[in-house]
Amino acid sequence: MAELVFFSGTMDCGKSTLALQMDHNHRARGRGGVRFSRNDRAGESRISSRLGLETDAVEVLDGTDFWEEVMRRRTHGQRVDYLICDEAQFYTPEQVEQLAKVVDEIDVDVFAFGITADFRTRLFPGSQRLIELADRVQVLQVEALCWCGRRATHNARTVDGVMVTEGAQVVVGDVDMAADGTAASDAGHVPVVGYETLCRRHFMRRVTAHGANLMAEQDQLLPFDVDACLWHGSGGPAAGT
Ligand SMILES: Nc1ncnc2c1ncn2[C@@H]1O[C@H](COP(=O)(O)OP(=O)(O)O)[C@@H](O)[C@H]1O
């Protein structure tokens, strides 16, 4: 029986890699599939993994109707046994409902991959609907890590290296883009948006790797415990543990 499975985790935990592996394995056994993605970092109509794999995909647009997509292909004689749906957090709730219908009505497996929450810890509408409707939500085994070594559970957004908690929900970007803020004062400087995976403790305290490095430098002058440092006056929550 076909399934709707949501493979989820933070950024950089291997979702796209798994999407390409699953596509490969099913295809190798003679099954026919269609790969979809939306807003991949590598550009339109791509699925890219940081391990270096990259392939073509059908770009999902606001007007994409998955039910019609599958029906049209089948009418033209194309075999469709499964769908690979990467960056599924960007799909609309209606599109997720179409995916569920494809599973239930015509027995097509749907493997969706995406992050659940945005840089403010709020669920993406598409991810929320996937959690509500999926047969299974599977958290990826490979864990992205916080700079402190704990398991990363949250996706922080940085602008010129500084963690932010306001802004548009969707800004395509990558980890490893956390600038150190030195260019911010340059005339004509275009702010660099990046992401960093953090554990909840450091997300709530707004301590990114860059911030931790700065504190470690200060620590050499004025010894104090980085984890005990509260961000009073910074606008961030002052966790007391
Ligand atoms: N140079 C590398 N060597 C080994 N593994 C790597 C390398 N670069 C990235 N990775 C792995 O790839 C993972 C990211 O895979 P990717 O599919 O792009 O993640 P996601 O789609 O979840 O953002 C990292 O967590 C890491 O395990």
Ligand SMILES: Cc1cn([C@H]2C[C@H](O)[C@@H](COP(=O)(O)O)O2)c(=O)[nH]c1=O
């Ligand atoms: C947290 C967060 C992320 N995004 C974007 C950034 C990336 O382009 C994708 C996630 O891709 P990945 O393959 O899982 O690394 O989502 C966003 O637009 N808004 C956010 O809040």
